[in-house]
Amino acid sequence: MxxxxxxxxxxxxxxxxxxxxxxxxxxxxxxxxxxxxxxxxxxxxxxxxxxxxxxxxxxxxxxxxxxxxxxxxxxxxxxxxxxxxxxxxxxxxxxxxxxxxxxxxxxxxxxxxxxxxxxxxxxxxxxxxxxxxxxxxxxxxxxxxxxxxxxxxxxxxxxxxxxxxxxxxxxxxxxxxxxxxxxxxxxxxxxxxxxxxxxxxxxxxxxNEEPFADASRIHIGPLRIETSLGIHHATSRRKNLFLMTGSFVLSIALLFSFLSLIDFVGYLMPQSVATEDFSITTPDGANAIPYANVEQLRQIEGVKNVFARRSVLDQNGLWIHNGASTMETIDLISYDDFDLDALGRDGALRDGASLEKLKNGNSGVLAVSDATSPWKIGDEVEINGRKLTIEGLLKYDPFSADGLTHGKLTLIAQNATFTALTGIRDYSMVLLQTDSHLSEQSLAQIEQLVPEGCTFTDQRDRKTSGTYLAFVFCVYVFLAVILLVSALNIINCLSMSVSARIRQYGTMRAVGMDDNQLGRMVLAEAMTYAVLGCGAGCLLGIALNRLVFDMLIASHYAYAQWSFPVLAIGFVIVFLLGTTVVSVSGPLRRIRETSITDTINEL
Incomplete structure (x- = not known):
């Protein structure tokens, strides 16, 4: 050498x-x-x-x-x-x-x-x-x-x-x-x-330069001596405590940062159960697509769903809130049951919305809203002498380019409610979902049912479901890798921490500490790192999640609203604490399988 x-x-x-x-x-x-x-x-x-x-x-x-x-x-x-x-x-x-x-x-x-x-x-x-x-x-x-x-x-x-x-x-x-x-x-x-x-x-x-714990400086209180020793081992070396808890904090921060990317992809490429493959629209929004044509479209082979909408714009009406009424210019749009269910499945409704009341009654409506909208669930709207009750609110305006209402009151009613209120049966827009391999014959039948003057648009090339799923898949792959790295890091750090005190544990076993007491001491040390790391990590992670949300989403989408990641916090805490408990078993088994004399003489 x-x-x-x-x-x-x-x-x-x-x-x-x-x-x-x-x-x-x-x-x-x-x-x-x-x-x-x-x-x-x-x-x-x-x-x-x-x-x-x-x-x-x-x-x-x-x-x-x-x-x-x-x-x-x-x-x-x-x-x-x-x-x-x-x-x-x-x-x-x-x-x-x-x-x-x-x-x-x-x-x-x-x-x-x-x-x-x-x-x-x-x-x-x-x-x-x-x-x-x-x-x-x-x-x-x-x-x-x-x-x-x-x-x-x-x-x-x-x-x-x-x-x-x-x-x-x-x-x-x-x-x-x-x-x-x-x-x-x-x-x-x-x-x-x-x-x-x-x-x-x-x-x-x-x-070994690792000092033995000074029993006179350990505050036991209601805890057992081995638990107090474990907590003291974790907190006695500040630099090691910082590094151990820091690994928890950074793992959680990475996880919460990636979660914001999933939200960002959702805003960048919004997905809906009601995404159409073809659309038929009138040039001026008039209800000029015959009801009979829509029923014939449903019978064409290869057509899975047909959901049509009617609309009456700039209607005069009263918005009634807490007994006070205000004159409003109102847009009224009809949705069928498939369209209404899609709103719920897409997560477009605010808490408290009831779609069943819209379907079962004849006076319930949904109101389009944003962060500045004053109307609430339970308010009433009077149109043509008939009162309608707001049974739910949308989180954003799907009919505007920026998702904001700009103070306009737009109501969505079920088809039966709309027809009973206006007497209109024909449609202003018809949307179709078809099989992936629609035949040319079926496509020709659809085109024949398009009224003169209406616009027929093929939307199949504009769908982004594949790109969306790909991005989300990649993000979840990164999340899985981060979780794996976090678990391995926890196992590694705790194993190394136990190995660093191997002589102390051998001495404690020599003076009478049994295996159960030793296990509680090591677990107390590990849980101290985990609890402090999870607490600080969740605080930092939530702040980063909000920061990334504001940078990537809120700054580009005015209607976007950040929500507190409750489920993510619960999952992270359960995963990391569970990993910590499991990671203790390996070092403990190694200590128990080593004789006391060999443990004391361990380098």
Missing amino acids: RSYLDLIPRYAKIHKRQNRMTILCIVFAVFLVCLIFSMAEMATVMELSRLSEKHGAISLTDVLDTEMGQTLLLTAGVLFVLVLIAGVIMISGSLNNTIAQRTRFFGMMRCLGMTRSQVRRYVRLEALNWCARAIPIGLGAGIVATWVLCWCLRSLFGSEFETIPVGRISWIGIVFGALVGIVTVLLSSRTPAKKASRVSPVTAVSG
């Missing part, structure tokens, strides 16, 4: 299992960033191809100037920073615990003449040695995952993703993936390297 640095590959070879989780954290960080930037590049290439077909020669700058291009760029940048921070927190915690287990080793190296600067250099180079193994694995996994995702998008949603590249290597993804691996390791190793350099030669004799 010519240099002390030759110890790095030899030590790594001997302690493969000990370093496995740290390497896995680096792999996941590289994988995530490589996949994020690779998919962003593939989407940019696809958008470039689409715009080139429509507008001729288009440059990359033109694509980045589009809303989709800016969204991809912003999203990739934000996720890169979040993954970088999460990687630093996770790897720092792992390295700190590794250093805590190797105090005797560094003490011996100091006895042999290694200087503090050499110790720091040793730790940093050891971390970079992990990169040599982890980065290629992460990049390879990211490239393969990109190919698989692109292939799935083209295969499942070919009409919308026919131009997405398959089998193309993204050098942007490779560069940023490798960069995040190196940067996270270098940033993560700074503090552990300083900690290792401060180990004194005297430590080579004691073997």
Whole structure:
């Protein structure tokens, strides 16, 4: 051995299992960033191809100037920073615990003449040695995952993703993936390297610089002594507490940030159960499509649903609220049962809306609303001497370009209620949903039933359901990966924390602590990290969720309203606490299977 640095590959070879989780954290960080930037590049290439077909020669700058291009760029940048921070927190915690287990080793190296600067250099180079193994694995996994995702998008949603590249290597993804691996390791190793350099030669004799808990300083209260010891172990080292809870916080922050992306895709490409394949409309909104024609459309082979609407615009009426009446100009539109059910299934109704009252009665209506609308559920509207009751409110105006009502009162009534009020049976708009393979003969029959002067539009090429599902699928894949990384990080950190105190646990077992008490002590330590991390993480995650929502959604969609992520919070807390409880079993089993004398003499 010519240099002390030759110890790095030899030590790594001997302690493969000990370093496995740290390497896995680096792999996941590289994988995530490589996949994020690779998919962003593939989407940019696809958008470039689409715009080139429509507008001729288009440059990359033109694509980045589009809303989709800016969204991809912003999203990739934000996720890169979040993954970088999460990687630093996770790897720092792992390295700190590794250093805590190797105090005797560094003490011996100091006895042999290694200087503090050499110790720091040793730790940093050891971390970079992990990169040599982890980065290629992460990049390879990211490239393969990109190919698989692109292939799935083209295969499942070919009409919308026919131009997405398959089998193309993204050098942007490779560069940023490798960069995040190196940067996270270098940033993560700074503090552990300083900690290792401060180990004194005297430590080579004691073997562990982890102090035993001073019983006189532990506040027991109503808790058992082993529970108090576990809490004290978690809170006694502030830096370790920060890193352990920080890994929880960053995982939760990443999860809540990604949840906002799902909302953003929903606003960018709104989906509805009532999305039509064909539409028939009158030029001036008149009710000029005969009722009989609509009934004949329902009988055509290949037509799944026909939902037609009537409308009477700019009607004079009274809005009655708390006994006071106000004259309003009202638009009245009819929906059939399929259209009404679609509003409920699409989540377009505010809490308290009752569709059953609209269907079963003859005086119930829905009112279109936004954040500034004054009308409430239970208010009455009088039209042509007949009173209608508002039984529900829509969250936005589906009939305006920006989703806002602009102070206009628009009512949606069931067909029977509309006809009883106005006497009108013919329609102003007819929407059709058809089978995916509609025959030419059936299409010709539909066109024959279009009244003269009306507009017949084929909407099949404008559907975005495939793109929407693809984006949502990708987001959920990232969420699943983040959850997996979070679980592995929790398991790794708790395992390393237990290993760092292995001599203490051996001493406690030697003086009479049984396995149940030992289990409660370790669980108390783990739950302290988890509870503090979940509490701080949920606070930060909610703030980030609202911030991302305002940046991506509220700033572009005036009618958008943020909702408190109750279900997400409940799921995150249950998942992380459950993972924490499960992760304790491995270290405890290892301690119990090791004899007391071997545990005390553990390096």
